[in-house]
Amino acid sequence: MCGIVGAVAHRNIVPVLIEGLRRLEYRGYDSCGMAVLTADGPHRVRSVARVAELDEQVSNARFEGVTGIAHTRWATHGAATINNAHPIVSSGSLAIVHNGIIENYEILREALRRQHYEFVSQTDTEVIAHLIHSLYEGDLFAAVRKAVRQLTGAYAVGVVHKDQPHTLVGARAGSPLVVGYGDGENFIASDALALAGSAEHVSYLEEGDVCEITLAGVRIVDFRGEKVVRNPRRMPAYSTGVELGPYRHYMQKEIFEQPSAIADTIPDAETFSPGLFGKTAGGVFRDIDSVLILACGTSYYAGLTAKYWLESVAKIRTDVEIASEYRYRESVPNPRMLVVAVSQSGETADTLAALKHAQSRGMEHTLAVCNVATSAMVRLTDFKFLTHAGTEIGVASTKAFTTQLVALFILAVTLGKMRGHVSDAQETEYLHQLRHLPAALNAVLALEPQIIAWSDQFAHKENALFLGRGLHYPIALEGALKLKEISYIHAEAYSAGELKHGPLALVTDAMPVVTVAPNDALLDKLKSNMQEVRARGGHIYVFADDDTHITSEDGIHVIRMPEHYGLLSPILHVVPLQLLAYHTACARGTDVDKPRNLAKSVTVE
Numbered sequence: 001m002c003g004i005v006g007a008v009a010h011r012n013i014v015p016v017l018i019e020g021l022r023r024l025e026y027r028g029y030d031s032c033g034m035a036v037l038t039a040d041g042p043h044r045v046r047s048v049a050r051v052a053e054l055d056e057q058v059s060n061a062r063f064e065g066v067t068g069i070a071h072t073r074w075a076t077h078g079a080a081t082i083n084n085a086h087p088i089v090s091s092g093s094l095a096i097v098h099n100g101i102i103e104n105y106e107i108l109r110e111a112l113r114r115q116h117y118e119f120v121s122q123t124d125t126e127v128i129a130h131l132i133h134s135l136y137e138g139d140l141f142a143a144v145r146k147a148v149r150q151l152t153g154a155y156a157v158g159v160v161h162k163d164q165p166h167t168l169v170g171a172r173a174g175s176p177l178v179v180g181y182g183d184g185e186n187f188i189a190s191d192a193l194a195l196a197g198s199a200e201h202v203s204y205l206e207e208g209d210v211c212e213i214t215l216a217g218v219r220i221v222d223f224r225g226e227k228v229v230r231n232p233r234r235m236p237a238y239s240t241g242v243e244l245g246p247y248r249h250y251m252q253k254e255i256f257e258q259p260s261a262i263a264d265t266i267p268d269a270e271t272f273s274p275g276l277f278g279k280t281a282g283g284v285f286r287d288i289d290s291v292l293i294l295a296c297g298t299s300y301y302a303g304l305t306a307k308y309w310l311e312s313v314a315k316i317r318t319d320v321e322i323a324s325e326y327r328y329r330e331s332v333p334n335p336r337m338l339v340v341a342v343s344q345s346g347e348t349a350d351t352l353a354a355l356k357h358a359q360s361r362g363m364e365h366t367l368a369v370c371n372v373a374t375s376a377m378v379r380l381t382d383f384k385f386l387t388h389a390g391t392e393i394g395v396a397s398t399k400a401f402t403t404q405l406v407a408l409f410i411l412a413v414t415l416g417k418m419r420g421h422v423s424d425a426q427e428t429e430y431l432h433q434l435r436h437l438p439a440a441l442n443a444v445l446a447l448e449p450q451i452i453a454w455s456d457q458f459a460h461k462e463n464a465l466f467l468g469r470g471l472h473y474p475i476a477l478e479g480a481l482k483l484k485e486i487s488y489i490h491a492e493a494y495s496a497g498e499l500k501h502g503p504l505a506l507v508t509d510a511m512p513v514v515t516v517a518p519n520d521a522l523l524d525k526l527k528s529n530m531q532e533v534r535a536r537g538g539h540i541y542v543f544a545d546d547d548t549h550i551t552s553e554d555g556i557h558v559i560r561m562p563e564h565y566g567l568l569s570p571i572l573h574v575v576p577l578q579l580l581a582y583h584t585a586c587a588r589g590t591d592v593d594k595p596r597n598l599a600k601s602v603t604v605e
């Protein structure tokens with residue numbers, strides 16, 4: 001989703017801004033732009049193509065400056081046009097970049113029109129630009145502070161004004177913003193990753209903070225206007241993830257990184273103890289009577305899988321809610337529930353808002369399962385379990401999902417042990433299985449050539465059904481999501497038992513049906529569901545455990561999974577579905593790492 005970079009330095013900051021935008025590209029965007037300050041006002045370039053094209057423009061135009069802001073935009077208000085691309089300029093003197101959505105922009109726009117401001121874009125951002133301009137009396141910091149008090153909604157902004165050539169002002173509420181500290185130069189960005197290589201230290205602004213960045217240093221005030229220090233810390237190491245290496249796409253690289261990501265996520269401990277989630281987790285975990293998981297998209301499917309584990313292993317009642325639904329529906333609060341926010345980024349606006357909603361209703365026991373240690377969700381919760389997937393660049397989540405599953409399984413066994421439902425022998429066995437997962441995953445990844453052969457057939461289809469039962473129903477949902485988001489093939493997933501209650505009507509020989517078939521208690525039921533499909537001429541593609549005795553025959557195609565993996569089987573079974581989606585998308589020639597209309601981190605509602 002949208003990205004911000006800004007800099008104040010003695011040197012030309014254009015290369016810093018371009019590099020920052022490049023690092024944010026993976027989040028998804030549909031236009032980009034940059035403004036540097038000159039004596040005549042902000043000098044701007046914008047593009048509806050890639051950052052590489054913006055780079056060409058700045059090189060050709062000998063575009064230079066010591067103070068500037070840059071942006072990648074993912075359209076919300078107004079189409080992805082040059083006119084709507086940021087930076088947005090007011091009255092030729094002030095330029096702004098903005099992430100988020102201003103909800104009261106229409107009221108503000110009318111008031112500003114009455115002050116004779118002319119609007120040339122369809123963006124809500126232009127309202128902020130004119131508002132700050134209307135309040136400017138020689139002090140940009142003061143004008144931004146006054147302006148943000150009038151905004152409702154989410155924002156992270158970077159603002160420059162021609163009369164203050166070495167000043168950049170930032171502000172945030174609802175969207176993240178970090179300050180970067182260099183040697184005689186300072187920065188802002190929506191993600192510390194953008195400043196890797198430029199800033200030595202970063203601090204994370206809190207809700208309502210406004211900052212002033214100059215050559216001399218950084219001033220931050222909180223929402224009350226009081227001066228605050230936001231604890232500068234060393235720039236996180238972004239050693240993994242950014243180089244593509246021998247892979248064709250980041251998604252493929254990240255699929256193949258799963259064995260090591262999972263090995264890194266499994267704690268180096270001999271027992272499952274609540275201390276893995278936080279020092280005081282023991283007392284709280286003993287007191288809870290149920291679990292509420294809040295998440296979106298792929299992370300929601302991790303939560304759905306965890307429900308099966310939490311209820312069967314820990315015997316604790318578990319609800320899983322789509323965050324954007326939970327935050328707006330009337331629910332019954334329960335202070336003894338453990339609220340678990342599951343998120344790769346830790347910044348997803350809906351999950352963050354759902355978590356705050358739960359907290360506001362007195363549900364104070366909160367845990368984040370998250371891949372980003374410095375994210376808003378990790379900072380907001382009492383307890384955390386960090387997945388160590390490393391940076392995930394591909395928009396379609398893969399290694400973040402399987403590491404979330406590992407984290408949630410560890411939670412289930414920890415609670416199961418505390419509640420007396422997991423014996424010492426079972427605990428040892430679960431630990432053994434977890435530690436063997438990377439090797440088991442490597443064996444699954446070796447199936448890639450067989451999956452490529454299937455993907456050639458899928459590439460010519462426009463629809464697909466995915467079936468799974470029990471623990472593997474959420475895996476079927478995840479497989480369908482992966483296929484639709486990167487190959488643009490319409491795909492739906494059903495619990496296999498639901499087939500005859502409606503979707504069977506869709507089955508013809510043009511509708512491939514992908515089936516996840518582990519050798520578990522539901523296998524015979526699943527085999528019957530497969531026959532229902534076959535009897536209607538449907539073609540079935542089955543990922544079957546080696547010992548299921550499902551064999552290839554007319555209309556039934558089988559790829560054998562190397563071993564049955566018991567309760568952890570979903571972590572293995574999702575991998576061939578990721579590979580199927582990936583290779584089908586490659587065969588269709590889509591932009592795998594940056595699928596159309598999607599963003600990596602969804603920081604708006």
Ligand code: F6R
Pocket residue numbers: 296297298299300342343344345346347348351395396397481482485600601602
């Ligand atoms: C799909 C995908 C999304 C995310 C969702 C939540 O491949 O990646 O569905 O899972 O946007 O994102 P996080 O986990 O960052 O909260």
